[in-house]
Amino acid sequence: MAVLVVTFGLDAVRNLDSSAPDFNCGAPSNEEVLIRIQSGEAGSSIGASLASAGVIKSSEAYFRLAVADARATKVAPGTHRLQKNLCATESLEQLLDSKRIVGLISISEGMWASEILPQMYRAGFNVEEVKSALAALVKPKGFDQIEGLLFPAQYSFAATTPAGEALASMVTRAGKEMRTAGFYSSNTGYTPAQLLVIASLIQAEGSEKDFSKVSQVVRNRLKKGMPLQFDSTVHYVMQSRGTIFLSTKSTMLSSSYNTYRKYGLPPGPINNPGTAAMRAAVTPQEGDWLYFITVAPGDTRFTADIAQFNAWKYEYKKNLRAGKFRSQK
Numbered sequence: 001m002a003v004l005v006v007t008f009g010l011d012a013v014r015n016l017d018s019s020a021p022d023f024n025c026g027a028p029s030n031e032e033v034l035i036r037i038q039s040g041e042a043g044s045s046i047g048a049s050l051a052s053a054g055v056i057k058s059s060e061a062y063f064r065l066a067v068a069d070a071r072a073t074k075v076a077p078g079t080h081r082l083q084k085n086l087c088a089t090e091s092l093e094q095l096l097d098s099k100r101i102v103g104l105i106s107i108s109e110g111m112w113a114s115e116i117l118p119q120m121y122r123a124g125f126n127v128e129e130v131k132s133a134l135a136a137l138v139k140p141k142g143f144d145q146i147e148g149l150l151f152p153a154q155y156s157f158a159a160t161t162p163a164g165e166a167l168a169s170m171v172t173r174a175g176k177e178m179r180t181a182g183f184y185s186s187n188t189g190y191t192p193a194q195l196l197v198i199a200s201l202i203q204a205e206g207s208e209k210d211f212s213k214v215s216q217v218v219r220n221r222l223k224k225g226m227p228l229q230f231d232s233t234v235h236y237v238m239q240s241r242g243t244i245f246l247s248t249k250s251t252m253l254s255s256s257y258n259t260y261r262k263y264g265l266p267p268g269p270i271n272n273p274g275t276a277a278m279r280a281a282v283t284p285q286e287g288d289w290l291y292f293i294t295v296a297p298g299d300t301r302f303t304a305d306i307a308q309f310n311a312w313k314y315e316y317k318k319n320l321r322a323g324k325f326r327s328q329k
Contacts, residue, residue, distance in 0.1 A: 020060030025087035029054075032083050034102065036158070037095070039077040043067070046075070050091055054084045061088040071096060078104065078156020098154070105155040107170070109274035110203045113147045114239060116272070123156075125163045133164035140175050142193045148200055148269025149174045174272075181278035188282055195281045200269035203277040204232035210292075210300050211280035217289050217302065226290065228259035236270040296324050 033053045037046060043066030047059035056062055065088040066072035075095045079102040082094045094100055103123035107116055120130055134146060143149060150167075151174035157166045178184070181199075183192040190198065198218055206214040221228055231246040237255040251260040256267050273281075289302040291309035295316045303309050319325065 020064055021058040022061040023057045023085050023087045025090055028086050028090065029084040032081050035080045035082055035095075037075060037077050037080060041077070043072055046095075050082070053082075055082050055086055056088055056091050062091060065089060065092060076101060076154050076156070078102065078154070079158060101154070101156045103156055103159070105157075105166075107150060107152045107155070107272060109152045109277065110200075110271045111150075111152065112236070112239070112271055113150060116150050120163070120166065124159060125166065129163045130167075133162070133167050136164060137167055137171065139171065140178075140192070142191055143196070144193075145268050146171075148196045148272055150272045151177055152272055152274045177275055177278055181275065182282040183278070186282045194265060195278075196273070197265045197269050199273040199277040199281040200271045201228070201230060201232065201266075202280050203273035204235075204271055205230055206292075206300065207298075208276050210302075211277055212283065212285035213287060213289060213302050214292065215280045215284035216287050217292055219284055220288065220290050220304075222264065224290070225263065227261075227263050228265075230259050233257050233259040233266055233270055236266075295319060 033055060035046075035049055035053060035055065037049075044059065044063050047056070047062035047066065050056045050062055051059040069092060072092060075092075076098070080095055081100045081102055082091060086094065098104060098106070105116070105119045105123050107119075117130060121127055137146065139146070139149060146167075150170045153170075153173060155166070155170065178192060178196065183195045188195065198215065201218060202211050202214045218228065229251075234246055234250050234253060234257075235241065237253055237257050238250065251258070254261070256262055257270065259266060287302065288304040290304050291306065292300055292302040293309060293312050293316055294300045295312050296319045301312055303312070
């Protein structure tokens, strides 16, 4: 969620005051102030806010820097805690420091709702208020649960923001991303809710470079009436991360999400997928693959041949015993 700095023509850049007043770098004040950055706010407006609060000496100093430094487009919206008496360069460094964003809620692709909600509590939202807001939250038509609808991004809300408003902004963003990905306009044969489930499986099972292939495996298995048999669905039931090995006992868990025992798609998403996984859910790569396995870190292979898959599985187990996956556990 980057702030968009206004763009300039070459003449405008040349006309910027190169002698704009600026504090000396390396001598900040111990006093700190809160600066609220809006989504899409222009660099000139940010500079004015910084100067007005005494963070920098002049708005022109930040304005000039924002034009020259591409990192200025990566400033996240939210409330930032900054020191006073900074030079323009230091002010940008502090704006880019996520640790200085007050009440930051950072949702990574593939996170579970159970991992996101505690972030809201740490950001200052009342637990009971969040629970009430979840119960009253209006979801897009056809969706009946919150999992999958908390779109991965960085969020920072003012202290007075109601929990319902904060959650609604995440859901609204998810709805926008689903529409952009083609959930409502592409002729896939799946409902938007089903596509979100598929996107969550893709997010959990593959690296981004393999997303479109995993998407095709899902379709091929469903078309043949095969169980998906995805470890990630069992991990979701167990709420367990940090292991790539799934025991036989685990595959026997009684749950509608256990794709080793249940055929078809799980009844809902198993995480909150990002844009790339959503797009892959709509646009799979053509292929006859039914099986895939990560033989070694960064080496995922796809095949329609069970004998080939079993040979790769043997190779995977050998690499597992050799410790090649140790850093991923």
